[in-house]
Amino acid sequence: MSPIISVRGVTRVFGTGPAAVAGCRDIDLDVTAGELLVVRGPSGAGKTTLLTLLGTLDRPSLGTIVIDGVDTTAAPEAELVGIRRRLLGFVFQRFGLLPALTAAENVELPLRLAGVGRDERSARVALLLERVGLAEHGLQHPDELSGGQQQRVGIARALAAEPRVLLADEPTGQLDSATASAVMDLVVELVHENGVAGVVTTHDPAFMERADRVAHLHDGRLTPNAPPPVAPPSSSPSEMKESARSAPNTGAVMAAAASRRSCISEPELEPGTEPEPEPEPGRRSASDRGRSARNTQRR
Numbered sequence: 422m423s424p425i426i427s428v429r430g431v432t433r434v435f436g437t438g439p440a441a442v443a444g445c446r447d448i449d450l451d452v453t454a455g456e457l458l459v460v461r462g463p464s465g466a467g468k469t470t471l472l473t474l475l476g477t478l479d480r481p482s483l484g485t486i487v488i489d490g491v492d493t494t495a496a497p498e499a500e501l502v503g504i505r506r507r508l509l510g511f512v513f514q515r516f517g518l519l520p521a522l523t524a525a526e527n528v529e530l531p532l533r534l535a536g537v538g539r540d541e542r543s544a545r546v547a548l549l550l551e552r553v554g555l556a557e558h559g560l561q562h563p564d565e566l567s568g569g570q571q572q573r574v575g576i577a578r579a580l581a582a583e584p585r586v587l588l589a590d591e592p593t594g595q596l597d598s599a600t601a602s603a604v605m606d607l608v609v610e611l612v613h614e615n616g617v618a619g620v621v622t623t624h625d626p627a628f629m630e631r632a633d634r635v636a637h638l639h640d641g642r643l644t645p646n647a648p649p650p651v652a653p654p655s656s657s658p659s660e661m662k663e664s665a666r667s668a669p670n671t672g673a674v675m676a677a678a679a680s681r682r683s684c685i686s687e688p689e690l691e692p693g694t695e696p697e698p699e700p701e702p703g704r705r706s707a708s709d710r711g712r713s714a715r716n717t718q719r720r
């Protein structure tokens with residue numbers, strides 16, 4: 422099967438001269454439909470840089486990224502907007518929900534922006550919320566939901582537009598271990614059942630065990646097909662430190678996720694309504710993100 426995502430020789434350098442930092446270097450990567458690739462790597466390894474590039478929110482300094490046959494590194498910004506709408510769904514570590522909207526309205530937003538009619542929107546939102554186990558929570562605002570529930574709303578929103586590619590940057594990083602596990606189940610299930618190409622970054626060994634493939638990022642370089650992580654139960658101090666990122670079990674379940682349904686393609690949120698991926702201080706400036714980086718193709 423030909424890959425939906427095909428990355429060749431991708432390098433992203435931030436800054437110039439002695440201050441230049443390589444966010445990622447010389448990445449080659451293919452992801453096919455129905456495949457879940459988990460990218461692991463320590464802080465600063467380049468995970469967010471890579472996902473941001475795959476999501477066409479930034480351009481590489483070198484190399485090509487082809488998504489569904491389109492060379493996104495050569496495409497003008499206007500075409501990228503269409504690609505993001507039609508092909509890409511994003512899930513962020515900090516959920517990225519709009520606080521003024523209810524859960525249902527957050528899920529509905531991409532459909533609204535895509536011009537889907539009201540009745541169809543309501544039907545799809547109901548299905549999506551049911552699929553992520555939140556049929557009863559559509560009227561609640563994000564601050565009235567638990568972290569796991571918020572992340573499930575984020576997943577429902579990412580899927581609202583039937584993306585061919587699901588990109589998730591540490592989607593369980595803010596969740597307790599049981600909720601993280603339920604969110605992982607959902608992502609794995611959705612990738613496999615909807616034939617989506619999934620790329621998930623994580624520190625969480627539990628997510629890696631459920632991946633079809635694990636690639637390791639270190640210092641911006643990717644080692645594909647890294648060996649599976651050693652089973653953790655009798656945790657080493659470093660593993661305990663990693664798992665301490667997840668807190669105790671709340672027993673959240675995805676029971677209602679049984680229904681099968683198709684999804685639609687995620688439209689780009691309007692400027693000013695698009696949730697920020699990870700509002701880390703000092704991260705990519707608008708000018709940096711928007712700049713048309715040199716894009717020398719290697720082949």
Ligand SMILES: Nc1ncnc2c1ncn2[C@@H]1O[C@H](COP(=O)(O)OP(=O)(O)OP(=O)(O)O)[C@@H](O)[C@H]1O
Nearest residue numbers: 435442443444463464465466467468469470704705
């Ligand atoms: N806008 C930027 N300007 C300069 N350097 C940057 C920028 N964005 C990322 N970097 C650098 O690129 C490298 C990779 O950063 P990135 O955020 O991709 O790492 P990460 O693996 O996502 O880390 P974490 O697990 O902490 O989220 C780091 O050295 C970082 O400082």
Ligand SMILES: [Mg+2]
Nearest residue numbers: 468469470590
């Ligand atoms: Mg990151």
